[in-house]
Structure formats: structure tokens, C-alpha cells
Amino acid sequence: MSRSDVIPDVIPDVIPVCAFSDNYIWTLRDSGCAAVVDPGDARPVLDYLRREKLELVAILNTHHHADHVGGNAELLRHFKVPVFGPHDPRIAEVTRRMADGERITLPHFGLAFEVLEIPGHTRSHIAFYGAGMLFCGDTLFAAGCGRLFEGTPQQMHESLNRLARLPDATRVYCGHEYTLSNIRFAKAADPDNPVLRELESRAQQLRDRDLPTLPSDIGQEKATNPFLRCDDPGVIASASRHAGRQLTSPVSVLAAIREWKNSF
Numbered sequence: 183m184s185r186s187d188v189i190p191d192v193i194p195d196v197i198p199v200c201a202f203s204d205n206y207i208w209t210l211r212d213s214g215c216a217a218v219v220d221p222g223d224a225r226p227v228l229d230y231l232r233r234e235k236l237e238l239v240a241i242l243n244t245h246h247h248a249d250h251v252g253g254n255a256e257l258l259r260h261f262k263v264p265v266f267g268p269h270d271p272r273i274a275e276v277t278r279r280m281a282d283g284e285r286i287t288l289p290h291f292g293l294a295f296e297v298l299e300i301p302g303h304t305r306s307h308i309a310f311y312g313a314g315m316l317f318c319g320d321t322l323f324a325a326g327c328g329r330l331f332e333g334t335p336q337q338m339h340e341s342l343n344r345l346a347r348l349p350d351a352t353r354v355y356c357g358h359e360y361t362l363s364n365i366r367f368a369k370a371a372d373p374d375n376p377v378l379r380e381l382e383s384r385a386q387q388l389r390d391r392d393l394p395t396l397p398s399d400i401g402q403e404k405a406t407n408p409f410l411r412c413d414d415p416g417v418i419a420s421a422s423r424h425a426g427r428q429l430t431s432p433v434s435v436l437a438a439i440r441e442w443k444n445s446f
């Protein structure tokens with residue numbers, strides 16, 4: 183068992199602070215302190231901290247896109263805290279550049295996270311994994327995955343498979359509320375999957391009450407996410423139908439359904 187699997191005595195709450203139209207700024211908090219993941223906008227974070235009388239102790243960044251890091255500088259004007267992020271100069275505010283397998287500690291919460299390099303959406307995308315939680319930015323979504331802006335289908339396939347090997351109970355905190363639209367596509371790519379229909383009704387009920395559909399978990403993703411099911415006969419068949427040729431490798435299936443989804 184690695185240290186990141188050790189569950190601390192008290193697991194902090196993880197609160198979604200909403201930003202823009204569909205971003206979640208995941209906020210770990212206890213009664214006095216908070217750490218935020220991917221603060222694309224400082225304003226909702228500052229409002230939340232003030233309202234809850236919390237002090238910010240750390241910022242975690244998964245990748246360089248503005249809707250994930252745009253609030254860093256303003257938050258740093260209010261709180262002098264470490265910023266953990268990838269080796270990528272495009273995030274100027276990062277103070278602790280992390281490589282695969284390195285650990286960050288949040289001593290205040292008694293928590294440690296292992297850094298996983300998961301390129302695909304961007305070339306330097308990382309995730310933070312520990313205490314049964316995964317903060318995976320825009321790589322893995324509930325029932326979907328990020329667009330391939332900088333990476334290849336091969337890289338995304340390897341990154342997603344790596345996440346799929348985490349324990350089924352791992353809670354998956356994604357960067358966006360995309361679940362319902364992802365499920366609509368997943369039903370086309372994986373039409374015979376009954377678990378998707380159950381997930382859709384659960385997700386719809388939550389969204390009807392304006393509640394997040396997240397976190398997901400790895401077990402749910404392996405059962406419902408077509409991008410983690412590129413070796414499933416049903417997904418292979420519909421991807422091949424859409425591509426107009428028989429696809430034989432999981433990477434070619436992932437490439438085909440990623441492209442299909444872009445125009446879905």
C-alpha cells in the first residue's frame with residue numbers, strides 16, 4: 183500500500199465551487215482552512231472563503247487552460263500559498279512543479295497526493311490522487327474524456343487506462359459538469375449498455391435539482407464511459423460502423439469515438 187492510499191483520520195469535505203457555465207473548482211475544506219483545485223476564476227473562491235471564514239492554504243493546478251488557472255494570480259494576492267502544478271511554463275504562478283510519481287502534502291489536512299502525468303487533453307496534464315480521491319481536470323469526465331488539444335489518441339488511451347487501474351471506489355472529481363451530454367453520446371457509442379440508462383436517470387434527477395453529478399467513481403466509469411471501454415465488442419462495433427471500416431485496436435476505437443463525439 184502506498185502512502186497516498188492511507189486514509190487520514192478525518193477526511194476533509196470536498197465542495198464544488200461553481201465557476202463560468204460548467205466548471206467546478208473542487209475545494210477541500212475543514213472548519214478553518216481550504217485548498218482549491220483548478221481555480222479558473224478567483225471571485226467565486228474568494229466569496230466562498232469569506233462566507234465560510236476559511237483561510238486558503240494551497241492551490242492545485244491540473245493543466246494550463248485559463249478556465250483552470252485564471253484565478254491563481256488574484257488568489258495569491260490574498261493568500262501567500264504554494265501552487266502545485268505541472269512542469270509547464272504556461273502556468274506562471276506554479277511554485278512547486280511536479281513530475282510523475284512525486285507527492286504533494288497538505289499538512290494542514292494530513293493529506294498526501296501522488297502526481298500522475300496523464301497527457302492527452304494537453305501535453306503536460308497531471309492528476310492528483312490520494313485518500314481515495316482523484317482530481318483529474320479535463321482528462322477523465324463522467325462518461326467522457328477531454329478533447330485532444332495537444333495529445334494523441336495513444337497518449338489519451340494510456341492516460342485513461344492508468345486511471346482505470348485505480349481502485350473502483352476512487353472518487354473522481356472532474357473539472358466540468360458534462361455528464362448528461364456525455365451520456366447522450368455514450369448511448370450512441372455503447373447502445374446496448376443498460377448501466378448507461380440507469381446513470382442517465384440518476385444524473386437527470388440530480389441536474390433537475392441543480393445538484394452536481396460528481397464525483398463519479400472509477401467503477402462507474404469502467405461500466406459506463408465509452409472511452410474506457412474501447413475493447414468492448416459493442417463499442418468496437420458502433421465505432422467501426424461510424425468510421426466505415428473495421429477497427430481492430432483499442433487506440434483506433436478511441437480515436438474514432440473521440441472524433442465522432444467532436445461532431446455529435
Ligand SMILES: [Zn+2]
Pocket residue numbers: 245247250303320
Ligand atoms: Zn482544459
